[in-house]
Amino acid sequence: MSHPQLQESTGIPIKTKNKSTTPWVSFYKKLAKNKAALAGAIVVLIFTILAILAPLIAPYDPTAMDMSKRLAPPSADHWFGNDDKGRDILSRILYGSRISLTVGILSTILGAVVGVILGIVSGYYGKWVDSLIMRICDVLLAFPGILLALAIVSILGPSTTNVIIAVAFFAVPTFARIVRGSTLSVKKLEYVDAIRAVGASDFRIIFKHILPNITSPIIVQSTLYIASAIITASALSFLGLGTQPPTPEWGTMLAQGRSFMAQAPHISLFPGLIILVVVVGFNLFGDGLRDALDPKTKR
Amino acid sequence: MTISNQENILEVRNLCTSFFTDEGEVKAVDGVDFSIEKGKTIGIVGESGSGKSITSLSIMRLVQEPAGKVVDGEIVFKGENLLTKTKKEMRDIRGNKISMIFQEPMTSLNPTLTCGEQIAESLRIHQKLNRKEARVKAIEMLKLVGIPSPEKRVKQYPFELSGGMRQRVMIAIALACNPELLIADEPTTALDVTIQAQILELIKKLQEELGTSLMIITHDLGVVAEMCDRVAVMYCGKVVEYADVKTIFTDPKHPYTIGLLNSVPRHDLKVEGELSVIKGSVPSPFELPSGCRFVTRCPHAREICHRELPALETKEDGNQVRCWIHTDQWEKQAEAVSTHE
Numbered sequence: 001m002s003h004p005q006l007q008e009s010t011g012i013p014i015k016t017k018n019k020s021t022t023p024w025v026s027f028y029k030k031l032a033k034n035k036a037a038l039a040g041a042i043v044v045l046i047f048t049i050l051a052i053l054a055p056l057i058a059p060y061d062p063t064a065m066d067m068s069k070r071l072a073p074p075s076a077d078h079w080f081g082n083d084d085k086g087r088d089i090l091s092r093i094l095y096g097s098r099i100s101l102t103v104g105i106l107s108t109i110l111g112a113v114v115g116v117i118l119g120i121v122s123g124y125y126g127k128w129v130d131s132l133i134m135r136i137c138d139v140l141l142a143f144p145g146i147l148l149a150l151a152i153v154s155i156l157g158p159s160t161t162n163v164i165i166a167v168a169f170f171a172v173p174t175f176a177r178i179v180r181g182s183t184l185s186v187k188k189l190e191y192v193d194a195i196r197a198v199g200a201s202d203f204r205i206i207f208k209h210i211l212p213n214i215t216s217p218i219i220v221q222s223t224l225y226i227a228s229a230i231i232t233a234s235a236l237s238f239l240g241l242g243t244q245p246p247t248p249e250w251g252t253m254l255a256q257g258r259s260f261m262a263q264a265p266h267i268s269l270f271p272g273l274i275i276l277v278v279v280v281g282f283n284l285f286g287d288g289l290r291d292a293l294d295p296k297t298k299r
Numbered sequence: 300m301t302i303s304n305q306e307n308i309l310e311v312r313n314l315c316t317s318f319f320t321d322e323g324e325v326k327a328v329d330g331v332d333f334s335i336e337k338g339k340t341i342g343i344v345g346e347s348g349s350g351k352s353i354t355s356l357s358i359m360r361l362v363q364e365p366a367g368k369v370v371d372g373e374i375v376f377k378g379e380n381l382l383t384k385t386k387k388e389m390r391d392i393r394g395n396k397i398s399m400i401f402q403e404p405m406t407s408l409n410p411t412l413t414c415g416e417q418i419a420e421s422l423r424i425h426q427k428l429n430r431k432e433a434r435v436k437a438i439e440m441l442k443l444v445g446i447p448s449p450e451k452r453v454k455q456y457p458f459e460l461s462g463g464m465r466q467r468v469m470i471a472i473a474l475a476c477n478p479e480l481l482i483a484d485e486p487t488t489a490l491d492v493t494i495q496a497q498i499l500e501l502i503k504k505l506q507e508e509l510g511t512s513l514m515i516i517t518h519d520l521g522v523v524a525e526m527c528d529r530v531a532v533m534y535c536g537k538v539v540e541y542a543d544v545k546t547i548f549t550d551p552k553h554p555y556t557i558g559l560l561n562s563v564p565r566h567d568l569k570v571e572g573e574l575s576v577i578k579g580s581v582p583s584p585f586e587l588p589s590g591c592r593f594v595t596r597c598p599h600a601r602e603i604c605h606r607e608l609p610a611l612e613t614k615e616d617g618n619q620v621r622c623w624i625h626t627d628q629w630e631k632q633a634e635a636v637s638t639h640e
Contacts, residue, residue, distance in 0.1 A: 191406060191407050191408055194408070196361055198420055198421040198424065199395055204424070209412075212412075
């Protein structure tokens with residue numbers, strides 16, 4: 001019995017991997033395996049934390065002007081430099097992240113909720129309801145997103161709230177389409193018939209039995225849509241139709257730096273870079289989610 | 300054709316269900332009659348596409364509209380015609396008075412809800428139980444269908460259970476509200492042979508305990524022999540033979556029934572050579588023969604079979620068969636055509 005291997009094989013039961021992993025654990029494992037997705041997730045996480053903690057970690061007041069530091073390049077005191085009114089760009093970016101992320105997330109949630117309801121109703125009931133909703137979506141999708149958003153903001157007037165509404169409006173047909181397709185495929189599954197045979201109402205079937213089974217495409221689409229919502233919101237602000245100065249917003253900051261591109265490129269460079277990083281982060285994360293939630297890529 | 304009977308829990312009369320496709324109307328169920336006595340079991344037997352599943356879906360009023368539609372007939376459940384019921388009234392009947400077990404236990408359960416929640420569902424809908432009461436009853440039901448450690452299973456998701464277990468859960472769901480009629484659509488087709496026997500035994504045991512009437516849809520004659528009191532053999536949307544189970548096995552009348560029985564391997568009879576088969580295949584629903592539907596595959600077919608569809612004739616013993624052989628016409632034919640069979 002001195003042989004350690006023998007001892008192991010006779011005495012102690014061999015440690016086996018816990019096979020009955022919960023869906024969450026296997027989901028996380030798959031996501032972690034995808035390095036790009038992990039990087040995206042980290043970027044998203046970091047910016048979320050920065051946005052929440054902005055008032056605590058921002059070194060300066062984002063709206064405090066200091067004309068002596070006008071157009072000053074990055075330095076030890078001001079890492080990202082100062083803008084044309086001498087405001088600290090780093091602080092403005094940190095505060096701006098609150099607006100950009102809020103706009104991105106809120107407009108996506110708003111658009112997703114409306115789009116999911118329309119899509120699920122469309123897919124579940126079919127017939128003329130489906131035709132009506134889908135034709136409206138087709139019309140909306142025929143417009144370039146930014147143009148539609150521009151039109152809405154011009155009607156409602158420029159403000160952060162209206163940007164959220166405009167961007168959400170454009171999200172509706174995208175979500176409606178995806179959800180309709182998923183509803184159509186889930187509706188045909190036998191368990192929906194089985195639940196109908198139990199006497200469940202349409203409302204119960206839709207929200208308790210179909211919706212939970214189509215959450216993965218909705219989550220994936222939401223993550224990807226946040227990225228484009230941030231871009232659209234920034235673009236609207238860049239055009240002067242979004243968040244109004246002096247409130248710091250990435251798009252507005254880009255626009256303000258435009259006139260000083262030759263003398264002080266850092267004013268536009270940093271907000272532009274941040275937009276890039278955040279958008280790529282959300283996209284990578286979204287792609288990773290899609291792979292991780294796709295049952296076909298399991299194991 | 301069926302005489303109205305107080306004891307009958309369900310009477311299906313002249314049921315016609317059609318599907319409307321681009322190529323035309325498909326009469327999936329075409330004038331089907333049968334009835335189920337209280338506490339008894341009826342078997343609906345037939346090949347794929349014979350309309351047996353559509354019959355059951357028609358009874359539940361679950362045929363997918365607008366593609367499919369019950370176009371004619373009556374489905375009388377406890378004296379009331381189900382076809383005239385509103386959607387709301389039908390919902391109150393489904394899962395409560397009439398329940399259904401589906402063929403495929405792997406896909407008939409919602410993957411995102413625990414087994415307990417799914418059993419609780421019908422209890423919450425029909426008996427308005429709260430979450431806690433429904434859960435207690437769900438555990439009770441799991442115990443009833445013979446699932447070990449039900450307190451643990453009630454919290455598990457369908458993917459954590461085996462096929463046999465899932466079918467037991469399906470049975471628990473179907474029987475939760477103690478229905479008066481249980482429709483089992485090929486309840487054992489997707490299961491292992493050993494599990495099949497267990498599930499059938501379970502259904503039979505529960506039927507006796509709860510006094511449920513049972514309608515079994517199957518293509519397995521073994522299941523019929525074990526479970527049923529009466530059998531309706533379907534072919535191309537029509538009942539070709541309707542008889543008590545003993546007669547079906549000892550004295551089958553319709554050539555199709557005879558063919559089906561001959562194609563089942565028997566261990567008690569030593570038959571030399573190969574197992575017999577019914578030649579040919581089910582005709583396309585768009586090109587049904589104008590006479591008897593079985594004429595293309597029938598070894599005894601005569602001229603009249605090609606020309607005219609035989610009626611479902613009732614014999615002295617109350618059994619019914621749809622075949623010219625068992626009519627006076629057949630003899631006349633034999634005399635007219637001086638050929639031997």
